[in-house]
Amino acid sequence: MTSGTLRVGVVGAGIMAKGNATMLASHPAVRLAGVASRTVDGARRFAEEAGGLPVYDDYEQLIGSGDIDAVVVTTPDDVHADITVAAAKAGLHVLVEKPFTTTVEDADRAVAAIRAAGVVAMCLFNHRWVPAYAQAKELRGTLGDAVVGYARKNDTIDVPTSMIGPWSARTTCAWFLSSHDIDLMTWLIGAPVVEVFATARTGFLHSKGFDTPDAVQIQARYAGGAVATFESAWIYPSTFPTVVDSYVTLACERGVMQVDRQKENVVVATEEAYSYPRNMLQRIQHGVPAGAYRDAVHHFVDCALTGTEPLISIESSRDVTAVLAAAHESIRTRTPQPVRALGAA
Template identity: 60%
Template sequence: MSVLRIGIVGAGIMGRGNALSLSGRTDAGITAVTSRSADSAGRLADEIAERGAARPTIHPDLDALLADDAVDAVVLTTPDDMHGEMMVRAAEAGKHILVEKPMTTSVAEADAAVKAIRENDVIAMCLFNHRWVPAYAQAYELLADLGEAAVAYARKDDTIFVPTEMLSWAERTTCAWFLSSHDIDLVSWLLRDQVRQVYATARWGKLRSLGIDTPDAIQIQAEYSRGAVATFESAWIYPNTFPTTVDSYVSVIADNGVVQLDRQKESVVLARPEGYSYPRNMLQRVMHGIPAGAYADAIAHWVDCCLTGRQPLITIESSRDVTAVLEAAHLSIETRQPVEVA
């Protein structure tokens, strides 16, 4: 196989983001699209064709796309709670898989997906693209020389635009599933360790008052197997006047040093009459007409693994562990007790 033929499942923001990152590649092409909205699928197919590629086939549903012999792999960009079953069906159809984070929203679904992926010998990766942000990758190397990690802190907070306008399904997930999944994967990778116990709390109020029944904010206190402790903060009620849609910060204190990673500003400051902003460019950007950034780099890595048979940097088992941490955190919120991670 010299070109990976890809079917996009979901034609929303993430579907379009993946399509942009794949556009122009010589080793991959989008051959099919499906979405719950036929109009959205059609618009995405048109956008792909406008970038100079052949217009992909539009399928009415996932089953039809999986039955398409012109599809070698699928990119799953559906709402968080739909990933698990789709991964199992794709693996059983012999298709390689790239799934948006979180991998699933239950350990049972994650375990079923891992089983199907391994039994059917397909390549699968959850798109935790932060591992390809240059500063984070550098931090991974730097921490190797700083001794045992002691304390970590990670926050990822969104403006209220995200749960009220960007996502039509915000009440089917939480800010922790949507945001802290990235940070749990990232910090666990940086610490080279796994979370063994969590205690979590949540606050409801602002979003409920707007008719969206999901927490405004969640904090997770995590204990790692070698003794490090970490706090994972997520919230999505920042005012829309905040200069970035997401406020992201990570720090790790080790025995012999500290690493701090602040992504609020990414080199560019923009002032206009209507406001002040920090344009994002590390994850997704188009540079000289070519998609670039951590998002595109992560997808390129997955494409290469599918074509060569190598296992991805992000194993599907490690992404299952992120789901286990978050499932335990949500149980802790309900019970107000510490919970062991399964």
């Protein structure tokens, strides 16, 4: 870092890369310093749109350039780990899109590399900055021990078939959606998940040529006795008024909290559709990027500049991976599965 500026390289050139770049560029101490993607044409288009960034042939070249202080990893879910490990070993700070990784082994080696290097790293579970969830966390202490939680995050079919398209077969709706809710619920409950049982429904997306489940449901048991259900699906019709149907509730011994994010204060009716425009995560407010996504990205930048540990520890993000890995093993075996704790054999 020079003169209080964080030079950030972007790995990936898709939708999430553009979103991260916009939020990073809105921080006064950030300078976007390069992009690398396995699709070189995509990287070049991204670089032009971002104001003429240097384009690197691959992430290794970007990491080894000496021209960056941090990387943001926005690649498909299953290739986060190698990039994260390489960046940490090079002494670079790392912001990685959720989920952290898609295997426990990858998560553990990423955590080990990050802690050995002493760099700042954070998985972008940006929902912790949504005002309603942040307020729920503040109120949580007044409600007593957690008893039962439920969270759903269901997408329209455009997400697996168009938005992520070709690599939807390399992930599932649970990795893509429930990762957010597992992080949130575990944060609210304040205890780790120790066992899961999960089921999946497959067929509709397969019939359209996409090798990924239609829906997944996960039953989770927490240390201390609380239980929670996580529902994810991405087969809602494209006519649904929001891309995401998102709802979280947690019942405790002295009260219950509910957060329904389908409607975010604005309703719009036109001749074509009736909709609830999303505004909590990303929005442009008076010409300036705003929302939980920006707040989370700026939090990472501030931590990288000061050496402060982020609100979201890399170990907690590793644990989300462990829960989801156990859930997918449960789907495969049709049996309950323990969640592997960090450091367990």
